[in-house]
Amino acid sequence: MTRGRTTARKSIPASSTRPEDEWLPVGKLFTYGLQHVLTMYGGIIAVPLIIGSAAGITAQQTALLVTASLFVGGFATILQSVGVPFIGAKMPLVQGVSFGGVATMLAILSGPGNDLTTVFGAVIVASLLGFIIAPFFAAIIRFFPPVVTGTVITAIGLTLIPVAANWSMGGDAEAADYGSLQNIGLAFITLAAILLLSKLGSAML
Secondary structure, three states, X not given: OHHXXXXXXXXXXXXXXXXXXXXXXXXXXXXXXXXXHHHHHHHHHHHHHHXXXXXXXXXXXXXXXXXXXXHHHHHHHHHHXXXXXXXXXXXXXXXXXXHHHHHHHHHHHHOOOOOHHHHHHHHXXXXXXXXXHHHHHHHHHHHOOHHHHHHHHHHHHHHOHXXXXXXXXXXXOOOOOOOXXXXXXXXXXXXXXXXXXXXXXXXXX
């Protein structure tokens, strides 16, 4: 009995009713878990770096912003996984920082007299409103077809093109190697690797 139970836990196929109960083999479990963590970490790091650069804060303040993002992301992941009344899906969903609000935060920072305190205040108010309307939004999500959500995601990507271009050139306009072939070449190698793995790699990659 023990041996049969152990073997069953090693690999359990997904069911049509509860696919989240599938137990993957150890190799796939480790690979997918590592990909998930790296994706989450990249998202959590990138957003505070973008906002910190736009706000013109110091490296120490940017590090504090990154640390706060990591802490809140971990706390939100625990809430999502464990679940409390009205909060959390009780599933291992790793939470990070959304790129959806980056364009709005950059627009706020570009306004006269605005700084990170203005951004923080706007985020707090928007979060409270989002928490209130979330149950109602779930009922109207069917009115947002893929063409709408795809357009929004595309607009977010287009807004971040200047940031990506600046980082590809080195990130620091005052650096001696800003815009050097080494920096630009590294950016193109990274882009090519992502495209090749996406198109030619296996499903696990």
